[in-house]
Amino acid sequence: MTTLPAPDLVVVPRARRRIRVRGVVQGVGFRPFVFRIAAEGHVAGFVGNDTDGVFAEVEGAPDALDKLLERLRAEAPPLARVDDVEWAEVPAIGDVGFQIVASRDEHGREHGREHGRGHGRGGVTFVAPDAAVCDDCLRELFDPGDRRFRHPFVNCTNCGPRFTITTALPYDRANTTMAGFALCPACRREYDDPTDRRHHAEPLACPECGPELRYVDERGSVSGTDEVLAVAHRALRDGRVLAVKGIGGYHLACDATDDDAVARLRTRKHRPAKAFAVMVRDLAVARRLARFDHAGVALLTSVTRPVVLAPRRSGAAVAASVAPANPLLGVMLPANPLQHLLFAPVPGRDLEPPDVLVMTSGNLSDEPICHDDSDARTRLDRIADAWILHDRPIHVPCDDSVVRVVGGVEQPVRRSRGHSPAPIMLGRESGPVLAVGGDLKNAFCLATGRTAWMSQHLGDMGNLETLQAFERSTEQFRTLYRVEPEVFVADLHPGYVTRQWAEHQGAEVVGVQHHHAHAAALMTEHALGPDTSILACTFDGTGYGTDGSIWGGEVLVAGYAGFERVAHLRTVTLPGGDAAARTPARVALAHLRAAGIPWSDDIESVRALAPDARAVLDRQLALGTACAPSSSAGRLFDAVSSLLGILHQASYEGQAAMELEAAASAADDDGPPLEFMVDDGVLDPSLLLRDLVAMHRAGRSVPALARAFHHALASAIVDVATGVRVTTGIETVGLTGGVFQNVLLTTFTRQLLEAGGFDVLVHRRVPPNDGGLALGQVAVAAARSARAAA
16 A cells, blocks of 8 residues: 655744824724735734724734735725835734724723733824715615615715714714714624625614704704605795705705895895805716816816816806806715705605705805804804704814816815815924914814824804804814824914914914915925925915015015015005905006006096095005005906906905906907016016006907906016026926916916926915915924924
C-alpha cells in the first residue's frame, strides 16, 4: 500500500492593526462599509465612532490588512470624505469575527464592548452636511409595494439630514433630534443589520415609527401624508402662500406661475424686487425655464441640491414678478422627500400639483430663516396662509446654498445647506479661534489645529433676530466640536456688530483688514503655501481701510501675514458713506462731481433727483457733511448703472450692479472703447465717465455702454497687474470680493489676464463676497501667530 506524504502545513502569520480614520466619516455609512470590506477580506476585529472620527482594530493576514487599508480611501461611501488614515501594529489577540461596537465619548468610554484605548484627541471629527434624498430612497418613496411608499422622511446612510439634526458628537441617534422616535421592529432590524444600507442611519424612520406631517390653517388642522398633500395642492392652486417645514428650516411656497400669489408674497415678505428662487418638479422642467450647461446640470442634480442661477429662457412659464429686471433665474430641484411629494399627484385625487413653485426662505427680508415651530408660527403669521408642519425638530437652521457657473465650474454665492459644516483645511496650525466674519452675508469660522469649520449662511447683522441666530450658532459649533476659542478675530470696522460682539467675549480680539481677509480666504481655499504672495484684486462695496476711509477697489500684494496696497480705484467723496448704496443716483452725482462733469438736466441721474434733493446733495458734498471718502468698486458700478438710466433707487444690496451686468450681458457687441486712466497706482474713472455720459447723450445703446464699462475695468486690472509683475515678479492674480460675483467681469478679467501669462485664482469653495470673509480672518490670525512665535 502506498501512502502519500503528509502535506507541509502553511502557517499564515496573523497581524493586528489599530486604525484611526478622520474626515467626514460619521453619519455616512462608514462603519457598515468597514464591516463589509472586512468580511470580504476575511478580517476580524471591530469598528466604532468616537469624538475623533472612526476607530478600528483589524486582525488577519498582513496582505489582507494592507488591502483593507487601501480600500478605506479608495472605496469610501459617497457622502464620506477621508482626510487622514493612521495605523499602528499591535499584538494579535486571536479575534474571530467582526463587530460594529458602541460609540465612545470624549473620555474614551463606550456603551457596550469595552476597549478603553483612548482614541480621542479633543474632538475634531466632522459632521456631514445634509444630503439630498438618494435614488434608492426615491424609488422606495414612489413604489406602492414598499413599506415607505409616500413616507416624507425616507432616508438611509447615503442621504438625508445630518448637520441640522445633530445635537452632539459622536453622531449617534441619541445625539440627534430623532432621539425621541423609538424604532419599530422592522426599522430596528434594518438599523442593526450591518449588511443593510440603513445600518446606523440615525434619521431612520418609517410610517409606523417616524415623524408625521400636519397641515394647519385658519380652519384647523389635517394629519396624514396624503390628506396633508391633497389639501396643500388645493391651496397652492388657489393662490395661497404655504410655510413648509423642511430639513434646515421653513420655506415660503406659492405657485410660481400665479402673478397674484407671487405679488402677495412679495408684499408680505417686504421684498419688492429681489428675485425669488423657484423649485421645479424635475430636470426637464428646469431646462424649459433656464439654460443649463453640463456644469449647471451637474450642480442641479448633485447631493447638495443648491439654487443654481442660470440664464432664463425667453417665454419661461413663470410669473414676471418672480425675478423682475433679472435675466437670471434661481432654480433648484427637490432636495428632500416632502419636496418631491409636493410635485407628485396624490393617489386617487384628480388635482395636478404645480410644476414650478416659488421656494424662498421662511423669513421676513433681512431676518434669519425660521426653524423653530413656535417661532415660525409667530414670525410667519402675516406672510403664510397655511403651514405644512412635521414633528422632527431642527436643531441647527440651514438655508439653501446658491451658486453660479463661472468658466464651467461652480462659484458659491451663498454657502450653506449641503456644504456646511464640511471643513476646510488650513495650511498651518491654528490655535482655537473663532472668526466672526462681517456684518453682511455673515458666516463665522471656528478653527483649531489645521481644521476650519465654516458656518452656514446666517444673513445680515442688521437686526436682533440675526444676532441671536449668530450667537446660537457659534455656541452650537463650540459645543459640537468642543473647541473653546482663546482668540476672536474680527473686521477692523469699529461699527460692525460682529466686532462689537467679539470685544465683549472677554478674550483677545485680533483685527484683520477686510480686503486682506478676502485675499487670504481665496489663498486658503486654493491651499497656497504659507510663504506665498499673490496679487489680489479685491473689489467690493465696503471695507474699512487702514487709513479710516472706505475701501473697495483694492489691488493688494498679499500674503497670509500681511499685505501692501499697491493700487486702488480713485477715492471719491460719497454722501452717506456706507448708506450711499441705497441711492445709486446720489452716488452717480458724487462721481460726476469728482470727475468734473456738470450736473446737467440731460443726465438721467440728475433728473432722477428732485431739485431740492440736488441742492441738499450739492451743499453736502461741498461741506463734506455726513460724507466719507471711498474707493469702492461696488459704488462705481452703482454710479454707472444710474448714469445709464438702469437703476436710481435700490431696494436690496447689489441691485444696481446686478442690473448693470444684466444689461451688459444683453449687448450685441462689445461696445465703444472706454478706458480708465491708470497713474501711480490709481485707477481713475474720470475720463471713462465723461465718455460714457457723452455717448449716452448721443444715443449709444445702454447694453453696449454697460458692456464697454466691464471691458474697461477688466483691462485696467490687467494694466495694473502687468506693472506689478515687473517690480515683484508675482504672476498669480486672485479675483475676490463681492464685485467678482459678476460673471461677465470675472470672465473678461480672467481671459485678459491668462492671455497675458498670469495664473488666475477665483473662488470655488467659499463665496467671493463677505460669506467667505471669516475663513480669511482665521488664516491671517494663524499666520500672525506663527510669525510671532518664530
